[in-house]
Amino acid sequence: MFIAFKNHLQEQFPEVAEAKILVAVSGGVDSVVLVHLCKKAGLDISLAHCNFQLRGEESEEDENFVIELADALDLQIFIEEFETEAYADEKKLSTQMAARDLRYHWFDELCETLQFDYIFTAHHANDNLETVLINFIRGTGLDGLTGIPDKNDCIRRPLLPFTRKQIEDFAHLNHLKWREDSSNQSLKYFRNKVRLEVIPKLMELNPQLLESFGKTRGYLQQSSDLIEDYMSAIFPKIAKEEEFGYSFRIKLIKTLPNTKAVMYALFKSFGFTEWEDVHGLLDAQPGKMVYSKTHRLIKDREELLLTTISGEDRRYEISEGEEVVMLPIGTFQFEEVGEISESQSDNAIFVDANRLNFPLVVRKWERGDYFYPFGMQGKKKLSKFFKDEKLSLPQKENCWLLCSGEEIMWVMGRRLDARFAVDNDTNKIIRISFEP
Structure with missing residues (x-):
């Protein structure tokens, strides 16, 4: 199996040869074998173990086992304990989904903080078959029938071509020790029902089920890739950012x-x-x-x-004397100029500095808002202005206002308010620009 594993890495994951890798280790046979294979292949690995505190003393023993494994192989290890049930209640998730969220969020934090290049998980061919059957039973599209991807962002799954039997045979042959998770035998979990009750029946009908599944998955993946290529070709023709x-x-x-x-x-x-x-x-x-x-x-x-969909009602303030203001929506620049050197544009206006009332406020428009459009007579409700400009609903919702006190000074990217425009009495001009 080691030769096959090493060849698989070279063919499918050449990028990991010189990379810094974090290996997720539960203590079960799959992850233990993955650690030994990576160590034997000379990869630069560290271990990460999640203690979800769901099985009492058994969870603590798993943690101790993984620590001993790291010591025996002279590997760095990271351990995190989670209040999984409390998190599941708070987020209204199943225990398994809560554990998955906590696990991958922590892995991402480790990668960002300690600059790991890739995360290895020990998913294998049997896991993939279970996932596809679960997706099929619940209802899925083509993506659900292609199963667990070999690569997903920084995650790599180098054991996917290998069966559970191959993994266990390698462990026995090399006299490896591992931990058995008692929850894997509990039929209260849907995945376990598929693993323990559905798949054995299918194996009776077709003893070569995993081999057949591997071929079918390959065909489906090719179809999925073909669709992706087609969508990449037509997307620019029908979509506009x-x-x-x-x-x-x-x-x-x-x-x-x-x-x-x-x-x-x-x-x-x-x-x-x-x-x-x-x-x-x-x-x-x-x-x-x-x-x-x-x-x-x-x-x-x-x-x-x-x-x-955003529920945020964002509002920002800009103090007097600021020259450059960086906000989440973009960057403002304030510059005193001697004269108007260019025409008003979508991203820049010239205003009479003496008419500004600080702090300036940047906010979204609200019903009832009105302003005095530059170049027009009198005031106008923003809703009417938007209608005249033929703005779509998202364009209206994403329209930002720069306000002086309670007065709208600039419908950003659209129109200056005439009350703040430069005229013959202006003695101090401010150029305000905005870069989204």
Whole structure:
């Protein structure tokens, strides 16, 4: 198995040869074998162990075992204890999902703080089969049927081609010790039911199930790659990046074959699940919306508009005398000038400094807001101004205002307020620019 493992690393993960690697170790046979294989291959590894404190004394014994393993192999080890059940209650997650979140958040922190290049986990072929069956039972698309990816950001899974039997045979042959997790036998977990009850029945029907699964997964992955290539080719033709997210041209989407499948591929990564509603937006009335947990899809006149969902009501203040102000939304620059050297633009205005009331306030627009548009007579409600400018709903929602006291000074990127404009009585001019 070592030769096969080493060859697999060279073919699929050549980037890890000189990398600094963090290996996730539970103490079970899979992760213990992974550690020994990596050590034997001469990789630069350290170990990370999560104590989820779910099995009392057994969890403490797992931790002690992993510490002894690190000492025996002269490896650095990191240990973290989690209040998993409290976290699961707080986030309203299952215990397994809570443990997964805590685990990967901690791994990410370790990588960022200590500059590890990659994280190795010990998922293997049996884990992959279980995952695909679970996804199939619950309902899934093509991605769910391709299983656990070999690579995912900085995570690498070098044992995926190997079966649990191969791993256990290697452990026995090399007289390795490991810990057995008693919870793996509990049928209260859905994954364990699939592992202990469903897969054995399938193996009776086809003793070569894992080999067949490996071939099928390869074919499905090729199909998935083909779809990704197709979407990469058509995306620039139907989508346009906007300040609020993306807009998609409905007319062009409708011309594509298999429209519903195209929309699934376009929007699946944004968390949408109600695919009939998403597809229905193509012919819906303007203003209709479909939500995921993180995003919103809006039917505009001739486009679908994709935006993130944000509950933040952000508001920033700028003190007098500031020259450069960096905010999360972009950077302001304030410069005193002798004259207006350029025309007003979307990203720069010239104002009468003596009319400013500090601190200046940067905020989103609110219903009832009005201003005095430069170049026009009288005041105008922002809602009417936006309508005249033919702004979409996301454009309105993402419109920022620079205010002097309670008065709007600049509808940023759109129009200066005439009350602050330079005139013949101005003796001090400030140029204000903004870079998103």
